[in-house]
Amino acid sequence: MFEGDNTVLVIGAHPDDEVLGAGGTIAKHANSGDDVHILIVTEGTTHQYGDTELIEEKKKQAKLCADTLGASTVHFGDLPDMKLDQIPHVEVNSVIEGVCCEVNPDIVYTHSRRxxxxxxxxxxxxTVVATRPGSGVSTVLTYETPxxxxFATDIDGFNPTLFTEIEEYLDVKTDAFNCYETEVREYPHPRSTESIRSIAKARGAASGCRAAEAFDILRAYR
Structure with a gap:
């Protein structure tokens, strides 16, 4: 997966989802020479906080985060935060399909259904719609979001089938996450630097290395 000739698209609903779920893996792809793009589907601010002035600040933070990880571009869908379940499904499809057509990714990372x-x-x-067979995407993986x-209680919980070793990139991941000054919380909140490190170490222990990120393989065509 880290051959240096892949185009990678990491999709998050909100600013910071991408780094929380796959920050170390993004940095690893970029360091391997892969062309990494990030899509933030919502503006991540207005509906939840009622403060439109934060939108541009969040975009600046997202770009700084992407630069820290080594991603080449950040795309913004600008759909309403905390309202994606209330707008037509086709509108969300359109945003993701549009970026997929623009960057033509080989590998796509997105949210888990849990x-x-x-x-x-x-x-x-x-994302499942946008990366359906015939889309040109060879691999689709889902990540966990602290x-x-x-916090989900489904019986069929997040069940990782792929672990990416990120010991070399764990500091980069936490540095990139700290670019989101408005999202960093104090430990033991899951969105704290210490918690991010703890999760990586736990996933590493589960897969025989010192630090890892966990993914579920949704589709893989070879």
Missing amino acids: EVNLDHLAVHES SSTD
Whole structure:
């Protein structure tokens, strides 16, 4: 997966989802020479906080985060935060399909379907549509989102089938996450630097290395 000739698209519903779920893997892809793009589907601010002035600040933070990880571009869908379950499914599809057509990714990362956040679920479902057979995407993987995936209570919980070793990139991941100054929380909140490190170490211990990120393989064509 890290051959240096892949185009990678990481899709998140909100600013910071991408780094929480796959930050170390993004940095690893970029360091391997892969062309990495990030799509943030919503503006991530207005409906939840009622403050439109934060939109541009969040975009600046997302770009700084992407630069820290080594991603080449950040795309913004600008759909309403916390409302993706209330707008037509086809509108979310259109945003994701549009970016897929623009960057033509080989590998796509997106949200798990095991989520308490309805925006995350909507992005998952629309990614499945956008990356359906014939789309040109060879591999689709889902990631876990701290403070959302881990709060879900479904019987068929997040069940990782792929672990990416990220010991070399764990500092880069936490540095990139800290670019989102408005999202960083104090430990033991899952969106804290210490928690991010703990999760990576736990996933590493589960897969025989010192630090890892966990994914579920949704589709893989070889």
